[in-house]
Amino acid sequence: MKVEGQNIQDKMPFSPNKAGILLQQIADLQITQTNPYFPIGTFPSFRENKLLNYRRSDDNVFATASTIFILNEIKDRLTFDEKSIVDDLTKNACKSYSLYQNKDGLPTYNFWQTCPYRHFPHGRVLHKLKHFKLPDDIDDTALIYLTKPHLQEQNHWLKEKLTQHTQLKSAPKNYVYGTWFGENMPIEQDVCALCNLMYWVFENELPLNKYDEATLEFLKSKILSGEYKSQPFQTARHYASVPLILYHYARLIHKFNISQLNDYKFVIASEAIALLNGKCSPMEEVLLSIVLLKLAPECETLKELRLNEESILDDGFYSYIGAFVAPYSENRKYKRATFLRTLAAHQLTRFNWKCKAHEFALQLENLMLRSNI
Numbered sequence: 001m002k003v004e005g006q007n008i009q010d011k012m013p014f015s016p017n018k019a020g021i022l023l024q025q026i027a028d029l030q031i032t033q034t035n036p037y038f039p040i041g042t043f044p045s046f047r048e049n050k051l052l053n054y055r056r057s058d059d060n061v062f063a064t065a066s067t068i069f070i071l072n073e074i075k076d077r078l079t080f081d082e083k084s085i086v087d088d089l090t091k092n093a094c095k096s097y098s099l100y101q102n103k104d105g106l107p108t109y110n111f112w113q114t115c116p117y118r119h120f121p122h123g124r125v126l127h128k129l130k131h132f133k134l135p136d137d138i139d140d141t142a143l144i145y146l147t148k149p150h151l152q153e154q155n156h157w158l159k160e161k162l163t164q165h166t167q168l169k170s171a172p173k174n175y176v177y178g179t180w181f182g183e184n185m186p187i188e189q190d191v192c193a194l195c196n197l198m199y200w201v202f203e204n205e206l207p208l209n210k211y212d213e214a215t216l217e218f219l220k221s222k223i224l225s226g227e228y229k230s231q232p233f234q235t236a237r238h239y240a241s242v243p244l245i246l247y248h249y250a251r252l253i254h255k256f257n258i259s260q261l262n263d264y265k266f267v268i269a270s271e272a273i274a275l276l277n278g279k280c281s282p283m284e285e286v287l288l289s290i291v292l293l294k295l296a297p298e299c300e301t302l303k304e305l306r307l308n309e310e311s312i313l314d315d316g317f318y319s320y321i322g323a324f325v326a327p328y329s330e331n332r333k334y335k336r337a338t339f340l341r342t343l344a345a346h347q348l349t350r351f352n353w354k355c356k357a358h359e360f361a362l363q364l365e366n367l368m369l370r371s372n373i
Contacts, residue, residue, distance in 0.1 A: 019371075022364040023082055026067065029357040030089055037122065039113075041096035043067055043357035047120075047322070049350060059121045060111050061100040062320055063355035065143035068093045070361040072147060073251070077368040094148040100140065107154045108136040108161065108181050109144045135182025138162065139193035139238070142200040155204050162197075163211050175214035179238075191222050192236040195248040202256040216260040223249070223264045229271060240321050243280075243287040246272055254294035269296040276301055283317035283359060286366045293369035307366075317359065318352040 031038045037057040038044055045063035048055040071086045078086065101107070103114040111134055112118050141158070150158075165178040166187070177197060179188040194215055201212060222228050222235055228249075233240040239248070249268050253261050272291040280288065285307050292302040 019078065019364060019367055020082060022360050022367065023071075023078070023085055026071070026357050026360045026364070027085055027089060029360075030092060032092070039096045039099055041092040041094070043093075043355055045319075045353055045355040045358075047351045047353050049352065054351075056120075057122045058353060059113060059118065060353070061097065061109060061144065062111055062140055063353065063358055064093050064096065065140060065147055066319065067355065067357045067361045068147045069143050070358075070365050074365050074368045077371070090147060097144050097148055100144075102136050106136075106161075107150060107158065109140045110134060110136045111140055135180045135185055137180050137193070138165075138177060138197045139179065139190070141181075142193075142196040145200050146196075146203060152204075155206060159201075159206055159209070163209075166211065175211045176218040177211060177215050188237060189218065190236045190238050191219055191228065192239040192245060192248040194219060195252045198258075199252050199255065202252075202258070213260075216258065219249070220260045220264065223261075223267055238320055238322065241284075241318075242271070243275065243284045243291075246275075246291045247287045250291040250294045265295045269299065272296075273299065273301045276305060281316055282307065283362070286362050290362070290366050290369060293366070297369075297372075317354075319355050319358045320353040322351040322353070 026043075029043050031040050031042050031044070034040065038059050042059065042061070042064045045058050045060055046055055047058040068090050072090060075083050075086045097109065099113045099115075100109045100111070101114060102109065103117065110117075112121065117133055145155070145158070161181070162177050165181055166175055176189050177194060179185075179190050179193050198212070198215060198219070201208070228235050228245045229242050232242050232245060236245050236248075239245060246268055249261070249264075250272075252258070253265060253268070269292055272288040272295075276285065276288050276292075285305070289302060289305055289307065292299055296302065
């Protein structure tokens with residue numbers, strides 16, 4: 001059974017007339033009928049590792065919520081009919097979110113389905129091992145809250161819940177939010193996930209507390225230190241790409257007036273320009289040009305840039321990655337942690353998630369932002 005859109009062309013001209021085509025391609029990808037791989041309302045996503053000749057259908061909410069988030073952020077730039085399509089896509093996607101809600105009914109969300117838990121779906125081995133189950137996380141939870149507004153009492157409940165998952169137990173002065181809600185997971189701080197989380201905080205005008213302030217300072221420190229480009233895997237373990245990191249910073253800084261980050265627009269834009277002047281893949285060009293469209297729309301690099309029309313669906317681009325060795329690399333009881341840290345960042349031990357709908361949404365975002373320059 002074919003689960004991806006049937007009308008997608010491999011090569012499409014990247015022109016101002018493409019908005020409706022891109023949106024329709026996204027709509028064609030949304031699952032509308034029962035099939036054995038993906039729930040109704042979601043967008044197909046696949047995990048793969050080319051070094052291992054590995055590829056599986058992967059039912060996760062991240063691909064869907066990320067796509068819906070982008071579409072709603074650019075909805076005001078679309079025509080009336082196109083807005084209606086986005087509304088329908090959002091409504092259909094939101095119906096699937098309950099499948100990923102906390103197994104005990106709490107208003108947090110998981111990467112995979114929870115009742116019953118379906119980690120590494122459609123695999124042969126890993127789905128049988130409880131060790132590879134993931135707890136709920138701040139990234140999926142924030143994206144779902146942003147695309148399906150929750151009650152204000154749930155927003156405040158989530159803010160309190162977040163304070164319970166920091167490094168305070170091991171580092172008494174570290175108030176930065178952790179990625180995972182689980183009790184037994186190592187504390188992990190991913191700047192892209194934290195950007196999404198803080199987007200939710202500011203979008204809902206929630207009062208800032210010491211945890212929010214510490215998180216914003218943490219985001220600032222990664223720019224100041226340059227770790228976002230020298231250590232992208234350690235800075236954003238589930239994205240591990242400088243263009244993706246810059247993109248997440250840019251959409252947070254562009255949307256909100258954040259005192260801790262406002263002064264670093266130039267740093268982020270300059271890095272995007274430097275990367276664009278080097279060797280970039282088609283989707284990296286899309287991401288980096290979005291960064292400039294948001295933070296430096298008048299720069300000459302942006303005006304001179306011509307996106308690659310021959311290969312706009314980038315076979316080497318991944319929306320999200322998973323490094324299953326990474327949790328061990330941070331655990332001090334393992335004597336060979338240095339070796340494990342090296343192994344965790346290696347392509348051989350990664351799963352990479354690919355979603356055409358998400359790539360099309362990024363292209364559409366780029367296109368709509370460009371229409372104003």
